[in-house]
Amino acid sequence: MIALLLALGSSLAYGCADFLGGLGARKAHVLRTVMIAAPASLAVELLLWPVLGASFSLGALGWGAASGVVSAAAFALLYRTLAIGPMNVLSPVTALVSAALPVGVGLFQGEHLGAAGLVGLPLALLAVVLVSAGHGAGVVRPSRTALLLALGAGSAIALQLIFLHQAPSDSGVAPLIIGRAVSSAVTLAAAGLMYRKLGPERPAYAMSAAAGVLDSMANLMFLLAARSGDLTVVAVITALYPAGTVLLARGVLAERIHRGQLVGLGTAAVAVGLLALT
Numbered sequence: 001m002i003a004l005l006l007a008l009g010s011s012l013a014y015g016c017a018d019f020l021g022g023l024g025a026r027k028a029h030v031l032r033t034v035m036i037a038a039p040a041s042l043a044v045e046l047l048l049w050p051v052l053g054a055s056f057s058l059g060a061l062g063w064g065a066a067s068g069v070v071s072a073a074a075f076a077l078l079y080r081t082l083a084i085g086p087m088n089v090l091s092p093v094t095a096l097v098s099a100a101l102p103v104g105v106g107l108f109q110g111e112h113l114g115a116a117g118l119v120g121l122p123l124a125l126l127a128v129v130l131v132s133a134g135h136g137a138g139v140v141r142p143s144r145t146a147l148l149l150a151l152g153a154g155s156a157i158a159l160q161l162i163f164l165h166q167a168p169s170d171s172g173v174a175p176l177i178i179g180r181a182v183s184s185a186v187t188l189a190a191a192g193l194m195y196r197k198l199g200p201e202r203p204a205y206a207m208s209a210a211a212g213v214l215d216s217m218a219n220l221m222f223l224l225a226a227r228s229g230d231l232t233v234v235a236v237i238t239a240l241y242p243a244g245t246v247l248l249a250r251g252v253l254a255e256r257i258h259r260g261q262l263v264g265l266g267t268a269a270v271a272v273g274l275l276a277l278t
Contacts (some may be wrong), residue, residue, distance in 0.1 A: 003229020004275060006221045007237035013218035015244020019252075020211035022245075028201035031191040034075065036203050037212030038184035044216040045176045053172035063167035064175035067160045068182025074156035075187070077149055092129040093147065095239055097154025099128050102161050102235030111230045120274025124236045127271055130264025131243045161235055164219070165226040176219050233275050240268050 024033040054060075078094060103121065113121060160179075167175035191198065218241075225234045243265055250257050257265075 003225045003234055004237065004272070006225035006228070007234045008272065010218045010221035010225060010238045011241045012244045013214045013221060014238065014241035015246075016248060017211045017214035017218060018241065019245045019248040020207050020214065024204040024208040024211060028203040029198040031187065031194065032198055032201070032203040033208045033211070034187050035191055036205055036208035037215065038180065038187055040209040040212030041216040041219075042177070042180045042184055044213050045173055045180055045220070048173050048220065049177065054174035054177060055168070055171045056174045056178070057168055057171060059168045060171035060174040061178055063163045064178030065182050066179075067163040067167075067175060068179035068184075069186065070156045070159040070163065071179060071183040072186035072190075074153055074160060075183075076190075077153035077156055093150040094154040094157070095128045095131075095242060096125060097151055098157035098161070099125055099236045099239035101155060101158035102165070103232050105162050106230055106232030106235070109231070111232045113230075113232065116274045117233065120271045121232065121236060123267055124240070124271035124275065127264045127268035128236070128239045128242070130260050130267060131240060131246060158235075161222060161226075161238065162231070164223050165231050167223075169227045173220065173223075176216070176223060179219075180216070237272065237275065243268060 021033060021037060024037075027033075103125075164175055164179070218238075222234065222238050225238070246257060246261055246265075
């Protein structure tokens with residue numbers, strides 16, 4: 001139950017971070033937003049170091065660095081995917097892959113589900129697709145390139161979660177610190193190379209920093225959830241993060257929640273209840 005609650009908290013924090021990051025990216029180039037969010041996220045993890053501890057063993061360093069590399073790749077692939085569109089087709093593909101791969105790894109490593117879990121897990125995967133889908137999916141067919149990018153983005157997100165899960169359980173927040181430092185370095189290097197293309201607009205500093213803080217908390221809650229529960233369950237609950245974005249968009253921007261997304265939210269609630277029983 002603790003792992004389930006942490007995974008739900010991680011999902012909500014990821015959704016809120018994406019919402020704030022998306023709003024910030026409307027005001028300036030997305031890399032300018034990340035240049036604020038990434039250091040803010042790293043600062044939070046450094047502040048957590050004295051509280052939760054950190055053991056920088058070879059395993060923590062290796063898996064943390066690997067998670068940082070794929071995190072930077074996930075960011076680039078995801079935004080490139082959504083730029084090509086259509087978002088209402090590609091977003092569910094990305095979310096589903098990011099959930100399905102960790103589930104497969106967990107089952108391969110010997111994790112087992114009870115009867116309730118065997119029903120709840122497919123429902124949760126279905127909810128991921130429904131919640132992240134927009135209106136009119138299927139009107140426009142994505143190109144082969146866009147689909148490949150969506151699969152790549154989902155795979156990179158999944159690998160980030162898997163690599164964090166593989167880090168030693170006694171390493172504290174070391175994998176998060178190393179991962180964020182690596183992804184920040186990669187992102188800042190990319191921003192430096194593309195400096196002339198970033199435009200003169202200033203980022204929304206407070207909003208971007210808040211997105212980084214929330215992303216850091218989401219990573220922490222996922223790590224703690226994965227250490228206290230099964231990756232199979234934790235990953236699929238975490239992948240429900242579009243629900244938080246959808247609800248915030250409804251409350252703050254008055255965006256409409258479509259019927260399929262409402263069904264997805266209800267399906268997610270049922271799935272979480274079933275997984276809590278497993």
